[in-house]
Amino acid sequence: xxxxxxxxxxxGLKVLIHNDISTPMAVVNILYGVGARDEDENRTGFAxxxxxxxxxxSVNIPEYDTPVEQAGGENNAFTNNDFTNYYISLxxxxxETAFWLESDRMLNLAFSEKSLEVQRKVVVEExxxxxxxxxxxxxxxxxxxxxxKTHPYKWxxxxxxxxxxxxxxxxxxxxxxxxxxxxxxxxLSVAGPLDSKTVLPLIEKxxxxxxxxxxxxxxxxxxxxxxxxxxxxLERDVPFRSVFKAWHMPERNHPxxxxxxxxxxxxxxxxxxxxxQNVVKKLNLFSSLNAYISGDFDPGLFxxxxxxxxxxxxxxxxxxxxxxxxxxxxxxxxxxxxxxxKNKIESAFEFAKTSILNKAMNLAIYEWIGDAADMNSExxxxxxxxxxxxxxxxxxxxxxxxLSELFYEPSK
Amino acid sequence: MKxxxxxxxxxxxxxxxxxxxxxxHSGVLGKNIPCYTFExxxxxxxxxxxxxxxxxxxxxxxxxxxxxxxxxxEGTKSMNAFAIAEAIxxxxxxxxxxxxxxxxxLSIYAxxxxxxxxxxxxxxxxxxxxxxxxxxxxLLANNKQDFAISSRKVMGIARRVFPAFLFGExxxxxxxxxxxxxxxxxxxxxxxxxxxxxxxESKAYLSGHVDGNVMSELDKLxxxxxxxxxxxxxxxxxxxxxxxxxxxxxxxxEAVQSAIVFGVPVVGRKHEDFPLLMLAxxxxxxxxxSRLMKSIREEKGLTYGISSGxxxxxxxxxxxxxxxxxxxxxxxxxxxxxxEISRLSTKPVSNEELNTARNYLFGHFLRxxxxxxxxxxxxxxVHPEGLLPxxxxxxxxNKAVSATPDDILNTVRKYLxxxxxxxxxxxxxx
Numbered sequence: 105x106x107x108x109x110x111x112x113x114x115x116g117l118k119v120l121i122h123n124d125i126s127t128p129m130a131v132v133n134i135l136y137g138v139g140a141r142d143e144d145e146n147r148t149g150f151a152x153x154x155x156x157x158x159x160x161x162s163v164n165i166p167e168y169d170t171p172v173e174q175a176g177g178e179n180n181a182f183t184n185n186d187f188t189n190y191y192i193s194l195x196x197x198x199x200e201t202a203f204w205l206e207s208d209r210m211l212n213l214a215f216s217e218k219s220l221e222v223q224r225k226v227v228v229e230e231x232x233x234x235x236x237x238x239x240x241x242x243x244x245x246x247x248x249x250x251x252x253k254t255h256p257y258k259w260x261x262x263x264x265x266x267x268x269x270x271x272x273x274x275x276x277x278x279x280x281x282x283x284x285x286x287x288x289x290x291x292l293s294v295a296g297p298l299d300s301k302t303v304l305p306l307i308e309k310x311x312x313x314x315x316x317x318x319x320x321x322x323x324x325x326x327x328x329x330x331x332x333x334x335x336x337x338l339e340r341d342v343p344f345r346s347v348f349k350a351w352h353m354p355e356r357n358h359p360x361x362x363x364x365x366x367x368x369x370x371x372x373x374x375x376x377x378x379x380x381q382n383v384v385k386k387l388n389l390f391s392s393l394n395a396y397i398s399g400d401f402d403p404g405l406f407x408x409x410x411x412x413x414x415x416x417x418x419x420x421x422x423x424x425x426x427x428x429x430x431x432x433x434x435x436x437x438x439x440x441x442x443x444x445x446k447n448k449i450e451s452a453f454e455f456a457k458t459s460i461l462n463k464a465m466n467l468a469i470y471e472w473i474g475d476a477a478d479m480n481s482e483x484x485x486x487x488x489x490x491x492x493x494x495x496x497x498x499x500x501x502x503x504x505x506x507l508s509e510l511f512y513e514p515s516k
Numbered sequence: 517m518k519x520x521x522x523x524x525x526x527x528x529x530x531x532x533x534x535x536x537x538x539x540x541h542s543g544v545l546g547k548n549i550p551c552y553t554f555e556x557x558x559x560x561x562x563x564x565x566x567x568x569x570x571x572x573x574x575x576x577x578x579x580x581x582x583x584x585x586x587x588x589x590e591g592t593k594s595m596n597a598f599a600i601a602e603a604i605x606x607x608x609x610x611x612x613x614x615x616x617x618x619x620x621x622l623s624i625y626a627x628x629x630x631x632x633x634x635x636x637x638x639x640x641x642x643x644x645x646x647x648x649x650x651x652x653x654x655l656l657a658n659n660k661q662d663f664a665i666s667s668r669k670v671m672g673i674a675r676r677v678f679p680a681f682l683f684g685e686x687x688x689x690x691x692x693x694x695x696x697x698x699x700x701x702x703x704x705x706x707x708x709x710x711x712x713x714x715x716x717e718s719k720a721y722l723s724g725h726v727d728g729n730v731m732s733e734l735d736k737l738x739x740x741x742x743x744x745x746x747x748x749x750x751x752x753x754x755x756x757x758x759x760x761x762x763x764x765x766x767x768x769x770e771a772v773q774s775a776i777v778f779g780v781p782v783v784g785r786k787h788e789d790f791p792l793l794m795l796a797x798x799x800x801x802x803x804x805x806s807r808l809m810k811s812i813r814e815e816k817g818l819t820y821g822i823s824s825g826x827x828x829x830x831x832x833x834x835x836x837x838x839x840x841x842x843x844x845x846x847x848x849x850x851x852x853x854x855x856e857i858s859r860l861s862t863k864p865v866s867n868e869e870l871n872t873a874r875n876y877l878f879g880h881f882l883r884x885x886x887x888x889x890x891x892x893x894x895x896x897x898v899h900p901e902g903l904l905p906x907x908x909x910x911x912x913x914n915k916a917v918s919a920t921p922d923d924i925l926n927t928v929r930k931y932l933x934x935x936x937x938x939x940x941x942x943x944x945x946x
Binding site for chain 1: 521630664804819841876883
């Protein structure tokens with residue numbers, strides 16, 4: 105159980121405070137409810153580029169990182185399709201420094217031309233490092249537009265193409281900031297050896313006066329149901345054949361989301377899982393093979409992805425995956441096996457609770473999804489999933505007309 | 517009222533304190549296996565680590581140590597690979613087994629009341645492995661493919677070959693793995709290596725929520741004959757043969773980024789200069805506000821990231837710098853890195869810059885000791901070098917507290933000599 109208190113400031117900023125006396129450290133986490141799905145199709149990669157600019161100085165503080173480091177802290181951020189998350193981990197007695205810094209960049213940025221110019225280049229290099237300069241790196245750049253035709257998940261968080269990042273202007277930056285970076289579109293969470301009596305007045309002091317109304321709403325195109333199987337073969341200079349299979353699955357708040365998560369665990373969580381034991385070890389068809397869910401807020405993807413063992417054919421490899429899926433759909437798994445994957449979920453939640461960074465971040469994410477308190481009932485909800493749920497959902501998801509397949513064929 | 521806040525005036529910073537390495541319990545399990553315990557029942561989880569002092573240093577063939585270690589959980593006389601995997605997963609536990617140059621390390625993570633039921637399995641994989649040939653073939657074939665994929669990445673290639681320049685290919689630290697090495701191992705090699713493992717010299721580390729019955733069961737586990745055998749063996753020694761040529765280049769024609777690695781031998785934790793070296797490294801490339809990050813990323817935008825770090829091993833230590841840069845600006849980046857090193861060796865850093873780096877380093881230090889798992893890791897960091905944590909960590913802190921800009925200047929001049937630096941480029945030399 106992660107105990108916490110929840111408050112909402114007058115300006116709409118939501119605050120979650122978790123008191124953990126076992127540590128001298130504290131984490132301050134801020135989630136802004138904007139991600140790549142909120143971008144204009146002709147200016148993709150913007151939410152992420154903007155995250156970089158958040159470190160380029162704010163209205164009263166020329167440099168963001170130095171004061172964090174002087175306080176003995178570490179900070180970082182990430183952007184995904186759905187939201188952008190910033191955090192600072194520092195000695196608890198310096199926590200006010202974190203509030204000072206975060207509130208100033210919520211108040212207003214410095215909007216330095218130099219920072220924009222440099223960060224455009226940095227993000228272009230990030231794009232090359234992650235997506236272009238390694239084998240299979242461009243998989244998601246092709247998979248997304250194949251699986252999604254209208255929903256903005258069709259482009260990657262880093263952006264659809266390098267040109268979009270290179271062409272971002274200061275006007276774009278300012279408009280994006282004033283549209284999304286407002287207290288009522290943010291969730292602040294704190295974890296550390298501090299109670300709300302100590303922390304809340306400090307939060308009031310630094311954030312309470314930020315008077316910026318928020319009116320933007322998410323305008324997200326819904327993805328129409330897929331009606332036929334999609335397929336793309338990429339010939340690339342890669343060492344081995346590789347396959348990515350993607351089926352549409354329900355959104356984060358749908359009860360069947362967790363069922364999909366458990367199906368992916370039956371298939372590939374841990375050394376005893378089906379894909380690893382049967383397809384990797386017994387049949388030696390793949391050198392690595394994984395099933396996972398994309399974890400998106402809107403309806404996302406159920407993925408199976410692997411590299412074929414040297415010399416194996418796509419036909420045999422795909423047949424083996426189909427067999428494993430057919431077993432799930434036919435209900436050929438034991439209650440013991442279902443209990444096993446639930447045990448693994450429970451254990452993973454226990455381990456996540458040992459880190460204040462995890463706790464602070466998860467409180468904010470659960471609050472953004474719906475309610476931070478759901479974090480504490482999550483394991484129980486997984487435990488209630490029945491074998492019939494698994495079979496029913498597997499039947500719905502694993503249909504060929506719900507599937508997109510991406511193949512890498514080594515060029516000779 | 518809201519307008520009263522003075523945002524130009526930052527909150528006062530409290531200075532960072534280290535109250536000494538926290539107390540832990542040391543005992544002996546079985547006949548002579550030391551066990552170090554950080555008990556903290558505020559969490560519901562536990563970690564057991566076993567450090568067995570036999571590694572690739574002691575192997576006769578490439579991959580012999582790591583494959584033996586990895587294969588311990590792939591079949592025993594009483595359990596096959598699936599039964600082992602099934603028991604681990606059903607208990608919601610996680611096991612890591614691997615080999616480094618000097619150790620085989622086994623770690624088990626579990627919810628605290630599950631560790632007890634895992635101990636018979638641990639006993640089986642340590643005392644009666646069967647090294648099934650078919651499992652080994654699969655493991656090696658899959659590892660070979662991972663190796664082939666990482667050989668298509670510029671940084672993958674760079675990390676693999678770089679140590680050979682510092683230590684020579686005949687030294688265990690400098691050996692370059694080849695794809696064919698994955699084809700040349702037989703089950704007998706694993707049995708041979710297994711016989712060499714110094715189980716009797718192991719150390720155990722227990723951290724987190726410790727169940728009352730666990731200690732007595734661990735005591736029984738370590739009473740097993742493999743942990744009490746008295747056979748001692750002589751550690752082989754190897755000569756370090758550093759390459760005389762300092763500039764190295766591997767062309768990758770299609771690369772859009774080049775990997776750059778700099779490296780130079782330095783001193784390790786036992787040397788009194790080590791804390792100063794850590795500070796110098798922090799200032800050079802050890803954090804976001806470092807000279808290299810500011811110059812190569814934040815001013816010039818040549819890379820997504822650049823960092824430097826110090827790696828210490830029982831018989832050597834070296835400082836290295838790593839980055840992946842825009843291919844067209846590879847030589848500019850190399851020049852800029854040299855410029856930053858020489859800038860650090862010609863002019864003392866300001867007190868402000870030193871203090872920022874020191875506070876960052878101290879915050880990092882305190883975070884690395886936050887919680888029982890981390891404390892256990894800190895013991896395991898210093899034990900291989902024969903250091904006592906309660907003395908080492910306080911000395912380190914105190915030496916870093918009193919470091920001056922001149923100390924940093926002298927340390928850089930002493931260890932980061934540009935002519936001694938090996939530089940490797942993988943990609944394009946433009």
